[in-house]
Amino acid sequence: MSIDQKKIQEILKGSMVAMVTPMLPNGDIDYPNLADMIDWQIEQGSHCIVAAGTTGESATLSIQEHSELIRFFVAQVAGRVPLIAGTGANNTKEAIQLTQHAKDAGADFVLLVAPYYNKPPQEGLYQHYRLIASSIDIPQILYNVPGRTAVDIDQETVERLANIENIVAIKDATGSIERGKKLIELVGDRLVVLSGDDATALTLTQYGCRGNISVTANIAPKAMSLAFAAALEQDMETARKYHEVVAPLHQDLFIETSPIPVKYALHKMGRIKKGIRLPLVWLDQKYNQKLDEALTKSGLV
Template identity: 50%
Template sequence: MVALVTPMHADGSVDWNALERLINWHIESGTDGIVSVGTTGESATLGFNEHDELIGRTVEIVDNRVPVIAGTGGNATDEAIRLTRQAKRVGADACLLVTPYYNKPTQEGLYRHFHTIAMAVDIPQVLYNVPSRTGVDMLPETVARLAEIDNVVALKEAKGSLDRIHELIKTLGEDVAIFSGDDGTAMETMLVGGKGNISVTANVAPQKMHEMCQAAVAGERERAEALDAELAKLNSALFLEPNPVAVKWALAELGYMEPGIRLPMTPLAEHFHDTVRDALADFGLSPAGA
């Protein structure tokens, strides 16, 4: 599944035409699901109305061809409930809820936060743990408590630790599906029992990422490793600066959208341009007009 960027014009306004082009390209390329307005989609800088409209338009464009997972997390529980209710209303298939950022809640606070949202909105919910960005790490035992709730169906784990993946799979069994949220360790996550990857790299390499995930989930290690090796340089280059800076620059370089991004994020630093271009070229992707 792609953690889809939110295409923007140079002034930071949402580029609705580019959004439609990107979604159709992803579906044609084999992407298995669209994650709309997750953190890669700059959810933290979008207003409520923009957030709602992006999810609604994404659902309309996708038109039931693949599942749409709406990013509806927040660092205030009431805010996350409001976003999740609206996502359900416009037809999202599930919601992705990041751990509250900056607040640094305790494990009990995390449990109550997600429990409250799950009880308030009857829609499948995917929890999202990304401690490097939020400042809080949701532990496997907390996920296990939440797994007892019927509509908590999955976890996107982006700690980037295979030890954590092993611990989660051992602790949770089949109670909750584990998805990687870290492209660099996604292949191994799936080979040991993870169910897929919510990917940043898929924004520029959807077909190859789909093929790698397909092989890894099927346990075809040799094929998965070969495909993952082709993606490795992109996986690294797209995180030279905090996501989604590099991936939005790459998509603009390839001609898929304008280079718009919202403050406090800034465009990719010029001294990284050649590194990202080289990674794109090695993968066989050329700048627009080249």
Template identity: 40%
Template sequence: MLTGSIVALVTPFTEQGNVDYGALEELVNWHVEQGTDAIVAMGTTGESPTMSHDEHIMVVSAVCELAAGRIRVIAGNGSNATAEAVYLTERMAHLPLAGYLNVNPYYNKPSMRGLLEHYRACCSASDLPQLLYNVPGRTGADLKPEQVAELAEIPNIVGIKEATGDVDRVAELRTRCGSNFILLSGDDPTGCEFMLAGGNGVISVTANVMPAQMKEMVTAACAGNAERAREIDAQMQSVHAAMFVQANPIPVKWALGCMGKLAPNYRLPMTAPELPQQQHIEQTLKQAGLISAEHE
């Protein structure tokens, strides 16, 4: 099942701009140790729009190899060009994946017919399960619950990462798509309430820096233990906010750099956060106990 606490994993880079596979190995091992349920490799947080097709496939392959069956791996396979999404899906179909995360085609703003044909083409390229990814702030298009229900009729579309932050959608999506359709929050600040309303987990940016806490919160929320889930979530809210002071994944990579998990290198057009944002992120990490008070 593609449920639980799923991290939208960053992609570490060297100072020269290459993938830092040593740091990637350490991140994968850390998430296994911390109890994360699954990894999304080469999603937006992984800076997939800046990667070549070969790099994209090499990173997903490496994560699968490093995971070695210890943790499920979900591959980002989306693109605004259907042919590219199909190509990526086919190229990764041989890997030991739990499924794909397929973002709504961005920039093009296709019609509903276009969306249906896009997803049908992607799903015909592999029998593996696929999750829709609705993130209007990135794609310029919002998949409404009635449209999700239509797409859910495609056999291997098994769920959605819903990143609008609209918790009210959970009930409608559940009614329209059925009890077996997987509902995952893609909005960390509202993720707890999303699950308490009937969601099945999260695909989280914050899980990059607080994997054990996110796992504990998700477990409590999915079990209906609202008091415990909200208690843990309240402790993470300041970190949720800090992870979005600039466009993702700028803040989370800076945070991981402060924590000594990677060198905070980016691919243009992403750059390091501005000094006030750096200071805010570092202060938030100190207050959350993620780095020492003496950290500079």
């Protein structure tokens, strides 16, 4: 495929919500609720939607559910904003299968988390991503989140992968500003660098980061979209004004394993039912007051 990097930079930018998957109390996917959530996110100004990522509980979706979920997202988004489908796995064949399903469904991009648990060496990571890229002709985004996967994609490995044409971006969720800056310096001319850490993302836009794949945008889409739209115009004063309203949430939404707190927050806001899948459980009551206060201070309840 022929990739226009300038065009990719114009598409992959701003506040990119890593959407939760609304569920019924029995754990089934609540598709009518999901349709409402997608429409609300677009109405509130989110620049891009991420389906079936970590926040979407992809780890507990079957392959069939995963594929059906992505098809639903594609149909509901209906081209109004770009759609990124999470298709990563720690089994390369499964990642290829999910990526093919996403392409067939009509997703614009796929997001490929580093293979988790089996802790591959750097050459294994390179070969994993290289094979997926050569197998499926769709723009692909690397996703490095060592805090959850127990494996870190080295900068040198990212540089090697940046030479593969349909690998077009990287989501860096290390939470390190210095690392993000270095990544932009090394591959920013070949890959769109996106943040996956709400707390540091706005700062990184000053160095060339194009956007933020966000958990906080699930509950505060307008503030996040306005903040990052301003940041991309280098209007940091306006960006910080919007960002400061919700900045405390960047910590509080990780008071327990994500997406437990953000699902609690959405339920508190009346936007989703009380549903989550084991082995995750609903927010421990001892954290309710802290999260309730954060939501009140941010004007969300």
